[in-house]
Amino acid sequence: MDPILDIRNASIAYGQTVVVPELDLSVAPGEFIVLLGPSGCGKSTLLSAIAGLTDLAGGQIWIRGQNVTWAEPKDRGIGMVFQSYALYPRMTVEQNLSFGLKVGGTDKATIRRKVAETAGILQLEPLLKRRPADLSGGQRQRVAIGRALVRDVDVFLFDEPLSNLDAKLRGELRIEIKRLHEELQRTMVYVTHDQVEAMTLADRIVVMKDGHIQQVGTPAEVYGSPANLFVAGFVGSPPMNLLAGQLSGGELALGDGTRVTMTGYPLPEGAAGAAILGLRPEQLFPLEGALPEGACRLDARIDMAEELGPSTVLWCDIAGTRCCYSVPGRGAQAHGAELPLFFYPGAASLFDAQTGQRL
Amino acid sequence: MTARPRAARGITREAEGPRPFRVEPGRIGLYLFLAVAAAFFILPLYVMLATSFKSLDEVRLAQIFALPHTLDISAWIAAWTSDCEPGQCFGISAGFWNSVKITVPSTAISVLLGAFVGYILSFWRPKGADTLFAIIVLAGFIPLQVFVYPVVRAFAWLNLYGTLSGIVLVHVIFSLPLTVLLFRNYYAAIPHDLFQAARIDGAGFLRIFWSLMLPMTGPMLVVAGILQFTGIWNDFLLGLVFAGRENLPMTVQLNNTVNVTFGEVRYNVNMAATLLTAAVPLAAYFVSGRWFVRGITAGAVKG
Numbered sequence: 001m002d003p004i005l006d007i008r009n010a011s012i013a014y015g016q017t018v019v020v021p022e023l024d025l026s027v028a029p030g031e032f033i034v035l036l037g038p039s040g041c042g043k044s045t046l047l048s049a050i051a052g053l054t055d056l057a058g059g060q061i062w063i064r065g066q067n068v069t070w071a072e073p074k075d076r077g078i079g080m081v082f083q084s085y086a087l088y089p090r091m092t093v094e095q096n097l098s099f100g101l102k103v104g105g106t107d108k109a110t111i112r113r114k115v116a117e118t119a120g121i122l123q124l125e126p127l128l129k130r131r132p133a134d135l136s137g138g139q140r141q142r143v144a145i146g147r148a149l150v151r152d153v154d155v156f157l158f159d160e161p162l163s164n165l166d167a168k169l170r171g172e173l174r175i176e177i178k179r180l181h182e183e184l185q186r187t188m189v190y191v192t193h194d195q196v197e198a199m200t201l202a203d204r205i206v207v208m209k210d211g212h213i214q215q216v217g218t219p220a221e222v223y224g225s226p227a228n229l230f231v232a233g234f235v236g237s238p239p240m241n242l243l244a245g246q247l248s249g250g251e252l253a254l255g256d257g258t259r260v261t262m263t264g265y266p267l268p269e270g271a272a273g274a275a276i277l278g279l280r281p282e283q284l285f286p287l288e289g290a291l292p293e294g295a296c297r298l299d300a301r302i303d304m305a306e307e308l309g310p311s312t313v314l315w316c317d318i319a320g321t322r323c324c325y326s327v328p329g330r331g332a333q334a335h336g337a338e339l340p341l342f343f344y345p346g347a348a349s350l351f352d353a354q355t356g357q358r359l
Numbered sequence: 360m361t362a363r364p365r366a367a368r369g370i371t372r373e374a375e376g377p378r379p380f381r382v383e384p385g386r387i388g389l390y391l392f393l394a395v396a397a398a399f400f401i402l403p404l405y406v407m408l409a410t411s412f413k414s415l416d417e418v419r420l421a422q423i424f425a426l427p428h429t430l431d432i433s434a435w436i437a438a439w440t441s442d443c444e445p446g447q448c449f450g451i452s453a454g455f456w457n458s459v460k461i462t463v464p465s466t467a468i469s470v471l472l473g474a475f476v477g478y479i480l481s482f483w484r485p486k487g488a489d490t491l492f493a494i495i496v497l498a499g500f501i502p503l504q505v506f507v508y509p510v511v512r513a514f515a516w517l518n519l520y521g522t523l524s525g526i527v528l529v530h531v532i533f534s535l536p537l538t539v540l541l542f543r544n545y546y547a548a549i550p551h552d553l554f555q556a557a558r559i560d561g562a563g564f565l566r567i568f569w570s571l572m573l574p575m576t577g578p579m580l581v582v583a584g585i586l587q588f589t590g591i592w593n594d595f596l597l598g599l600v601f602a603g604r605e606n607l608p609m610t611v612q613l614n615n616t617v618n619v620t621f622g623e624v625r626y627n628v629n630m631a632a633t634l635l636t637a638a639v640p641l642a643a644y645f646v647s648g649r650w651f652v653r654g655i656t657a658g659a660v661k662g
Contacts, residue, residue: 053555074561086552090574099570100560147560 002065004029004187005050005155010059012042012049012211019045020211022059027155030185036198037208038234043191046208047157050189051080064154074104076155079148083160085140087132093119093143094128100151118150121180138169145180158190162197174200195235199223207231223280226349229356232278238313240278241323244353247275252350254319260296264346267359274353281313283348284325284341295342300325302339305332316341411435411630418626434627438616438635451632454612458592458639460523461608465530466587472531473538473583474576478568480539481546482554492543499536506533507600514601521603529601530591538583545579546572581650589640609636 003026012020020042027033035043048054050061052073060069068076088096097118101111119125122142132140141161148156161177162170178201181188192198198205199219207214207222207230215227226232232240245254250267252260252275260277284298291297300316300323312331315324318341325341333339350359369378410418411434412427439452476495480488510529511520519525549572557567573580598608613636617629 048555051555051559053558073555073559078559080556080559082552082556084550084552086550086556088553088557088571090571099557099562103561103563103566147556151560 002029003027003062004031004064005189006060006062007046007050008060008062010046010049010061011057012045012054013057018057018211020049023211023213025206025213025216027187027189029187032181032188032190032201032203033206034198034202034204035189035191035206035208036195036235037193037214039193041208042211043193043208044159045211047080047159047189047191050076050155051078051157052076077153078155078157079151079153080157080159081141081144081148081161083163085132085144085164087140087143087147089132092129092131093124093135093146096132096143097124097128097146097150100147104151114150118146121149121183122146137165138173141165141173142176145177149184154187156186156188158188158192160192161190163192163194170194170197177201195237198235205235207234209234224347225358226278227358229276229278229351232349232351236280238281238324238326240280240349241284241318241321241325242351243277243279243319243321243323245275245277245319246273247350247359248272252277254298255321256319258298258319260298260345262345262348262350263294264344265348265350267350271359275359276351276353278349278351279323279343281324281326283343284323285343286325286327286339287342292342294346295344298341298343300339300341302333302335302337304335307332407630407634411627411634413627415623415625415627431627434625435631435635437625438628438632451609451612451616451635454607454609455635455639457602457606457612458598458609461526461530461598461602461606462588462591465527465534465591466584468527469531469534469538469587469591470580470583473535474542474573474580475568476535476539477542477544477546478572480543481549482551482567482572483564492539495536495539499540503533503596507596511600520601521605523602523606526598526602526606529597530594533597534587534590537586541579541583541586542576545576549575581647585643585647588643592640592643609639 005025005027007023007025010020010023011018023046025033035046037043045054049056050063052068052071056069060067062068063076063078088099091099094115097115098111101114106114115128116125119128122145124139124142124146127135127139127143132143135143141164144161158177162173165173174197177190181201190197190201202219204216205219205222206216207227209230215222215231217227222231222235226235226240229242232242243254245252247253247262249272250262252262254260254277287295298318300318303315303317303322305315306313307330311326311328313324313326314331314333315322317323351357352359406423409425409427410423412430412432414429414431414433417428417431439455479485480492514520514525514529519528553571554567557571562570592608593610594608595610595614599611602608602611613632616632
């Protein structure tokens with residue numbers, strides 16, 4: 001299938017400062033793409049370039065098979081939802097929704113029908129006569145989504161739409177956006193620094209840093225096999241445990257002399273030298289009894305425990321590095337307790353210590 | 360470590376409920392100062408009002424703080440209507456209508472134009488917008504008198520000298536630094552997202568201004584409107600130079616009335632004429648001041 005949105009070799013600069021250097025990204029129709037990264041990584045700049053609010057310094061942007069690099073925002077077939085909602089304050093919800101259509105010269109009957117349709121989808125009917133100032137944060141964001149929805153656009157752009165909301169509302173609206181995407185099957189590009197939003201919403205996550213794409217993949221891929229140390233550290237909470245060691249002949253020697261054999265890990269031929277072992281907190285587990293087949297053992301000294309309710313995160317010291325692992329339910333251990341932890345090397349991650357790239 | 364303060368005032372074991380009222384010397388001094396300051400501003404107004412209702416005979420008694428014996432409004436009538444003496448008319452009613460004809464369009468145009476330029480400088484940011492803004496604001500600091508002669512020459516060449524449109528144009532031009540400054544800074548506080556949302560919705564240059572920005576500008580329109588209206592109404596120099604004999608504003612005619620070089624000085628008429636001239640900006644403050652406060656507290660930008 002042809003991509004609905006195709007970014008070809010795009011670079012963006014503010015004056016002499018290059019924010020995004022040479023970036024390529026293709027988005028399939030109906031896909032939910034999340035641009036994830038720390039603040040200042042260029043994700044919002046990229047979104048505003050897709051919208052046509054920021055000019056490219058080089059490269060092209062294609063939407064639905066048309067080169068829109070020089071097109072006005074309104075002619076690109078995009079709708080955008082802003083972090084600050086950006087609702088027109090002197091207009092009612094109804095006027096907010098219909099403004100774009102009115103400007104576009106749509107006839108009154110069609111506008112009425114489309115506004116009613118959108119209001120139905122987003123449950124905005126009781127709010128239509130109100131002003132933005134009289135709405136709650138969640139309601140405002142729904143109106144902002146509605147304003148993009150009411151114009152039949154090809155690509156929806158979301159610029160951190162939930163970060164102004166409190167935690168509970170954020171969770172509710174996240175689900176609502178996901179439901180909306182499943183109902184409408186429209187293409188959505190969503191910018192966030194919140195990895196939970198990225199993990200739950202995305203078909204594919206694009207992890208960015210300093211304007212460069214670090215990894216593009218499904219949430220499972222990004223979480224399970226991060227492409228480099230940055231992705232490994234940025235995605236996941238609590239973060240991935242990173243243990244430094246020396247790799248030689250398929251065996252990793254950790255700082256304290258512990259040796260683990262990476263059986264089952266697809267090591268490239270002749271990989272050796274300084275390496276970093278990455279283990280997700282839930283990939284480490286304590287065990288009573290015999291060593292299971294193919295598992296490796298690490299010795300840990302318990303430091304403290306965080307009880308989260310459904311699970312408990314235990315912080316511990318492994319080979320001189322502060323690590324954590326999680327167990328379901330309540331599983332607090334005494335401070336200073338020493339116990340063995342296990343993991344399957346096949347599910348772990350291994351990075352080159354020099355380049356930070358996944359081995 | 361600092362030592363614990365010794366028995367600070369108001370710290371007692373018995374303290375409970377509302378604080379007892381106590382007269383302090385500082386407070387008395389403060390009210391005294393306020394009373395003197397108020398009297399300083401209110402006394403001249405009182406003298407003018409009292410004098411304007413006196414007959415000329417009563418004025419001659421030189422008791423300026425005395426109340427008039429009777430309310431004699433003949434001075435007001437004389438001040439307003441064409442109070443003609445041989446060869447010259449002093450009534451300022453003609454000047455009143457001239458001032459209205461000058462002030463209303465000048466205010467409307469300068470405020471709208473200021474809003475429009477401010478909108479362009481804040482949102483569309485053409486190349487050199489900041490430089491242009493700096494030049495406009497700097498121009499506001501140059502004394503008006505510097506421009507008088509060149510503008511007179513230019514207007515004479517354009518056949519605008521001494522016409523109503525000429526004086527309106529002069530007022531608009533000289534108002535621009537202030538109004539542009541006010542509106543640019545007002546618009547600078549409006550989130551840029553709003554402007555971009557409108558662009559994505561397909562609204563153009565003029566549409567964003569009329570449908571989106573101008574409706575949000577209420578408080579600043581009132582503020583700039585008051586400033587411009589009173590400023591232009593009270594103008595003397597530009598009106599004298601540019602308006603031409605047919606369109607002399609009220610302030611110029613008031614001056615002609617008050618500064619008579621022959622005959623007796625009719626203080627009561629002068630006071631009435633002055634009060635009439637000052638009444639309009641005063642009324643503007645009283646009427647729109649409420650809107651001004653309401654506009655600011657309504658928080659038009661919020662949401």
